[in-house]
Amino acid sequence: MxxxxxxxxxxxxxxxxxxxxxxxxxxDSQAPxxxxxxxxxxxxxxxxxxxxxxxxxQGGSTGSEDVLVLVDTSTTNxxxxxxxxxxxxxxxxxxxxxxxxxxxxxxxxxxxAPRLDLGFGVRLNEASRVxxxxxxxxxxxxxxxxxxxxxxxxxxxxxxxxxxxxLVNVNVGSDACDTLVPGVARVVAVSTRAIVLADTLNPTxxxxxxxxQRFAARFxxxxxxxxxxxxxxPADIDQNQRVILLFTKAVNELTPRNSGSYxxxxxxxxxxxxxxxxxxxxxxKGSNVGELFYLxxxxxxxxxxxxxxxxxxxxxxxxxxxxxxxxHLINASRRLFINTTSDDFEVTWLNEGLSHIAExxxxxxxxxxxxxxxxxxxxxxxxxAARGAFNTDQFANVARYELYLEAPSExxxxxxxxxxxxxxxxxxxxxxxADRKASGAGTDAATWQALVNSNTxxxxxxxxxxxxxxxxxxxxxxxxxxxxxxxxxxxxxxxQPSWNFHSIFPAxxxxxxSYPLQVRSLQGSAASGTLIGGGAAYYRFSIPSNGTxxxxxxxxxxxxxxxxxxx
Numbered sequence: 001m002x003x004x005x006x007x008x009x010x011x012x013x014x015x016x017x018x019x020x021x022x023x024x025x026x027x028d029s030q031a032p033x034x035x036x037x038x039x040x041x042x043x044x045x046x047x048x049x050x051x052x053x054x055x056x057x058q059g060g061s062t063g064s065e066d067v068l069v070l071v072d073t074s075t076t077n078x079x080x081x082x083x084x085x086x087x088x089x090x091x092x093x094x095x096x097x098x099x100x101x102x103x104x105x106x107x108x109x110x111x112x113a114p115r116l117d118l119g120f121g122v123r124l125n126e127a128s129r130v131x132x133x134x135x136x137x138x139x140x141x142x143x144x145x146x147x148x149x150x151x152x153x154x155x156x157x158x159x160x161x162x163x164x165x166x167l168v169n170v171n172v173g174s175d176a177c178d179t180l181v182p183g184v185a186r187v188v189a190v191s192t193r194a195i196v197l198a199d200t201l202n203p204t205x206x207x208x209x210x211x212x213q214r215f216a217a218r219f220x221x222x223x224x225x226x227x228x229x230x231x232x233x234p235a236d237i238d239q240n241q242r243v244i245l246l247f248t249k250a251v252n253e254l255t256p257r258n259s260g261s262y263x264x265x266x267x268x269x270x271x272x273x274x275x276x277x278x279x280x281x282x283x284x285k286g287s288n289v290g291e292l293f294y295l296x297x298x299x300x301x302x303x304x305x306x307x308x309x310x311x312x313x314x315x316x317x318x319x320x321x322x323x324x325x326x327x328h329l330i331n332a333s334r335r336l337f338i339n340t341t342s343d344d345f346e347v348t349w350l351n352e353g354l355s356h357i358a359e360x361x362x363x364x365x366x367x368x369x370x371x372x373x374x375x376x377x378x379x380x381x382x383x384x385a386a387r388g389a390f391n392t393d394q395f396a397n398v399a400r401y402e403l404y405l406e407a408p409s410e411x412x413x414x415x416x417x418x419x420x421x422x423x424x425x426x427x428x429x430x431x432x433x434a435d436r437k438a439s440g441a442g443t444d445a446a447t448w449q450a451l452v453n454s455n456t457x458x459x460x461x462x463x464x465x466x467x468x469x470x471x472x473x474x475x476x477x478x479x480x481x482x483x484x485x486x487x488x489x490x491x492x493x494x495x496q497p498s499w500n501f502h503s504i505f506p507a508x509x510x511x512x513x514s515y516p517l518q519v520r521s522l523q524g525s526a527a528s529g530t531l532i533g534g535g536a537a538y539y540r541f542s543i544p545s546n547g548t549x550x551x552x553x554x555x556x557x558x559x560x561x562x563x564x565x566x567x
Contacts, residue, residue, distance in 0.1 A: 038548070041066075041565035044489030046479065049561035055551045057563055059543030065095040065566045068522060068539040068551060070531065071478040073471035073558045075459050078415050078533035084555035086527040091549045092542040094521030095566070113313065114262045116396070120254060121266035121325070122348055122418045128176030128270050129345060131284075136343055138278045139336050161240050162187045162195065170288055172199065172250035176270045177284035185246060191216035193224045195240065199248035199297065206298035206311060207247065215245060218319060226365055227326045227358055230448045234326075235333035237272060238290035243329070245322070247297045252304040262307065264317050265295040267325040269332050269345065291333065293325050320393050323362045324355040331452050339455055347458040348418055353426030354451060356397050360431065363394035371444060372435055374485070376503035400424030402505065405481060405516045412534025413474070414459060425534075428496075432477045433466050435497045475560045478536035481517050483564055494564075531559065540566075 038056045039047045041064070049055040049068070057066065072082050162168060166187045173181030185197035189212040196212045207215075224243070228234075234243070254263040270284055271292050277283040295318060298311040331351055335342040345351070364370055366389035373379070380386050401424035404411045411421040413429035434444040450465045462470055476493040483494045485502050505515050520527070522539035529537055543549045553561040 046564040063545035072531035074533035081530040117261040188212040189216040194219040203299040203303040235337035244292040257305040327355040327358040356427035372497040376500035377507040
């Protein structure tokens with residue numbers, strides 16, 4: 001959940017016949033005796049280089065500038081690097097290549113603000129899942145006999161809806177099951193969908209009663225309906241029809257003194273499991289047995305580890321944290337208690353990607369915009385609502401996508417890690433895939449719900465929802481980083497209909513004119529490099545007027561290559 005700020009638009013582009021690899025459009029039929037390896041492209045059109053097969057590209061009467069895109073479409077052993085070589089003859093100078101990478105300009109309203117530590121909740125849950133994965137059946141048995149499951153639990157929020165002012169016992173510790181940190185929290189707000197608790201040991205000078213009521217109302221009217229509409233409703237194992245929002249200094253304590261980052265909150269899988277022992281599970285005594293979020297508490301004077309967390313700052317980040325973490329809660333609880341043939345949690349990269357989609361959906365709602373509007377910097381600047389929503393809800397997605405673009409050969413949308421680059425790539429790939437699947441400007445709720453309400457995980461889940469040719473989709477997505485918004489001749493499969501990043505990134509970059517995609521020069525007669533599964537490399541070159549370039553690519557495994565004429 002790292003927080004940065006950015007913006008971008010896009011215009012719908014028309015599709016035109018384009019030559020790609022298997023699963024894409026084919027070139028128009030040619031007359032007999034025409035060399036099939038010889039092609040002439042118009043700006044925006046593309047053609048494949050399949051393995052070591054030679055592709056000959058004509059420059060035409062004016063010459064051309066082109067880009068070669070290499071994509072490792074492997075979906076197994078994703079971190080293994082594949083070597084490739086490129087041989088080229090008849091080419092000229094490289095034309096424009098990447099400027100040095102520049103970081104996005106920070107939000108002027110967030111000067112000095114710490115970065116959100118995205119990975120804490122992941123690390124926490126991954127450590128606990130070693131124990132909890134085999135316990136799905138025990139958790140389901142617990143739900144079938146809720147009264148027995150609650151008996152004797154050491155920390156719990158009452159199953160009955162409490163009254164404002166009541167005190168409840170909670171475990172605020174970060175150990176999954178075996179070590180408790182007993183805490184006492186006061187009920188500070190109750191609404192249709194939320195119970196808001198404040199740790200009685202929170203620092204002084206924090207939120208007021210009206211602030212807590214406002215968070216409850218915001219969860220009721222914005223976060224809950226938005227996430228439920230797109231991902232499905234959570235289970236209700238504590239039978240109170242509400243989600244618990246616990247503001248606790250225990251979250252503040254997770255950030256060391258003088259750290260440049262902070263933990264904004266998290267959802268903990270352990271709270272969905274029973275406390276009592278069963279044949280399938282040694283009881284998880286640390287469970288709070290309910291749908292619960294742990295949230296950062298204001299600390300205006302830095303009472304916890306000397307880290308000042310002003311009320312306005314905590315207020316500004318909490319709604320997005322809730323939208324992100326609520327997807328995690330929905331995903332886990334539906335796999336446990338609703339999709340009862342599932343036997344595992346979703347893999348990290350896809351689970352996090354869906355939570356970043358939740359942040360994007362929050363942006364659309366608060367900006368009064370929608371997917372497939374090709375949002376560019378002009379549109380983002382057109383209203384205070386769009387600017388504010390971009391800064392608070394969407395900038396971090398764009399900033400992480402920038403990190404991926406700066407080194408695309410080393411990153412992947414489905415790499416099994418929790419890096420910022422992977423998060424940025426996964427979010428953008430999910431948005432691209434949903435846009436490609438959609439036929440109009442409506443919502444994508446059915447797509448997101450299908451991914452969450454699945455009995456499979458990871459790439460198998462993607463294939464079920466988006467089709468079996470994920471490799472072809474990854475190839476087209478990689479090409480789109482370069483070709484999106486290039487011109488009206490670019491095929492729809494090589495565009496990103498929701499965002500115009502070629503407009504947004506230059507406006508946000510400190511250089512003022514930089515698009516961050518790493519593009520190298522293809523000069524001389526050869527180039528070489530490595531790719532990980534899902535990674536891509538880009539080489540710019542030119543073809544002189546009336547000249548013909550010969551391009552061949554050699555690589556083991558499923559490396560696919562596409563030549564695109566730029567101008």
